[in-house]
Amino acid sequence: MAVPATKLKEKKEIIDVGLEEGAARLTYERIEQVINRVITAEMAARMKVYVDTCIHCGLCSTACHYYLSHGTPEWAPVGKVKQTMWEILEKKGKVSPEFIKRASIIASTECNVCRRCSMYCPYGIDVAYIMATVRRICHLLGVTPQYIQDTAHSHSATMNQMWVKEDEWIDTLQWQEGEAQAEMPSLRIALDKEGADIMYSVIGPEPKFRAQLIYQAAILMTAAGVDWTMPASPGWDNSDMAMFTGDFEMMGRIKRTHFETAAKLRVKKIVMGECGHAFRSVYDVGNRWLGWKMPPIPVIHATQFYYELLKEGKIKIARKLKEPVTLHDPCNIVRGRGLHEMMRYLVNATCENFVEMYPNREQNHCCCAGGGVINCGPPWKTKRVESNSIKAEQLAATGVHICIAPCHNCHGGLEDIINTYKLNMHTMFFIDVLMKTMEIPDALKA
Template sequence: MPTYKDMVQPVRATDADMKKIHIDPVPDDQKCEKAIEYLDLMRKKFRSFVLAMESCVKCGACAENCHTYLGTKDPRNIPANRAELVRKIYKRYFTLEGRWLGKLVGAEDISLDVLEEWYSYFYQCSECRRCAMACPFGIDTCEVTMAVRQILHWLGIVPKLHAGVGAAMEKVGNHTGLPKPGIVDTLEFLSEEIMDEFGVEVNFPVDKPDSDILYVPSSADYLLNPYTLMGAGMYFTYIGANWTIPSTVSEAGNFGLLFDQMFTQRHNVTRLLDAAQNLGIKKIVWGECGHGWRAAKMYIPSLADRPVPWPITHIHDEVAYHVRTNQLKLDPNKVGHPTTLHDPCNYSRACDLQENLRTVIKACVADFREMYPNKERTFCCGGGSAILFDDPEMYQRRIQLSAKKAELVRATGVGANGDGYLCAPCSICKAQLYPMVEEHELGVEVKGLIDLVGKALVWK
């Protein structure tokens, strides 16, 4: 069985990176003691974590349901075995049998090597939660991953990507560090692109007071997914919405959910509520980001520092409503490509969006082909929870993690003639799937769902 030293690991943040997100790394000679202190905090705070520590019987049902294990074939990536990396420490310090019998009952002392194992393996888990669907006890190993990542963050052990994103969010309100002038310039450019390609005049208002709708896109839509942002602008223009994009929180994603729920996630929520209050809006509409929507839908009310009087909905829900009420005229023949749908994990297993995704895509696409398994049984793209590290070795690991999804896409046949679409209605899924479809030679082009709405709209 390989050890953590045999595993590729994401690039770690430096001390300077950590200070940008207000974390002073714990010295090595104190890390183990502090890790036990933080583990005790998680044990006392989260019953779901204790359930995972004390109820797993290692039946193995999770193994064939984990894309990470299927892609790497590393036995420590079986969800039950990954949790065991923490469970053996939990047993040693928080159970009678572990304190008395030690290794005889699978308990182990904490060490720096153990912490390195945690860092390596819990940043290969994408928090997709498919293992919870298979577990006969309903154990959600994602809860273990979230707890361990939080502990590692407190110790000052964080991937450089996550630390950089946390700092950028605090500084300017989006993952990419794009300031307001850059946001405005990009949106003006997209307006010109829409006019050139679709012959439609669309303006993107920024910080417009007294708007009815506050639209929060993914910052990736300014750079990597322009047709998603263009499609959103076309949709809001089509329905005559009074809407705006806030420059201070131009980011649907919330990486705090993925490594630091105690500060970074809460900070992002505060920025959002400040923008909504200052602009006098009536509704918040979320853009295409799976983990960001999960963080918004499930956690804003509990993390907010004030009452939240505004309804918070997702753009896919909004578009589905207008489709069902015949307020959008869409011509599916305008999207002349066979198309399949990737169900993002957070949408399907946490946010109940799967049916609205289908309401929209079937209205936009003439040749729609389901991928199986789908909906709440979907397999992760392999990039969930921002496992999007670009160093060469970890890039290859990402391609391994996408192997199961590639197999399922190929089975739909949409890429047989090299002209298919893979609809990925989540910005992190898109970032993972862009290289995945090339590396696995799937013959498809990755599109967002709102991209297809923009293409299929019939203007009066």
């Protein structure tokens, strides 16, 4: 017998042990106590002004890829604020464990804190900040999705996101160094070289899953003749899931370790791999928590670094990619650092046929993976991909098969979208493009 169509469409409730067990431990008293502590000790003028100013006009709706993909009001930024912060403030914290669970789901899996809605609100209300504060409350109550909580635990135990042990880290670097020496015999990944110009830092998943990126970075650094080093001790990981769970104390420890490692090595600046959220944490959020208006040691994102190397002629392009490519502007380095024009310079320098996706630059739609959403893990994957059909449409409209995305989370998120919507596309980092296009000086070749 056929199953009625409506039955098929019914979604199973997603069970996340972190939320279920966290909520089961809660009492009304504890919720009220924690919320009131956050309201009095942590929230102040900004939150009050945002909540009092919002005129409930709904103009932020079309900023949000969740709303554009689902089309119903509970996905709009203001709809999410209504379901969480308005209720919390109106009831002065007298909300149920079930409410906290739902609030955690909304703030952690239905918002990428991508800040596009700030650009659509006539008042510029920072909805991402409001959602981050909801996450903060949920964190203090111990109701955070399990997978991302696990990465936060990893940060606290190892100072990296992926439970990478110190010897494994060093071993991975030496392994990649050995591999790369087959191509470039004089190549070194200098560990803990004091006084180097640049400290190169990456996110935990690079040694864990994408070690070839370290290989490629070493090739690039050597070809460009850069004086660089990578730390041998904890502090090598610039990523930060604690920032996204609302565990700001932990975020502070991670960032302090990262900056102190760079300070110990007396480098002139930190260059970060192609990651968006880590950049947000080091450049914008973590430094503030530590009391620095701007990062205490200059930090630049890999794309800006490549741009500068190309501009200064330290690397040269031997041949351009012939296949048409498109570029995805990651939130955290575009709305977060305005690197969009530098990235376009890079694309045009390395590719013959560049097809823009629309909207682009600051207006680009988020990948739906960032902001910790992909880190909430497999239970939430289907929802995450279904919540970004607008991205699939945007990618498909370019008609190209290569999408450059200089951000780890964007990569993961876009690959899931590409596979689910069968877009016949694949993603590349800029370093992948450079490896195919840049000139390797003869003297360095094996």
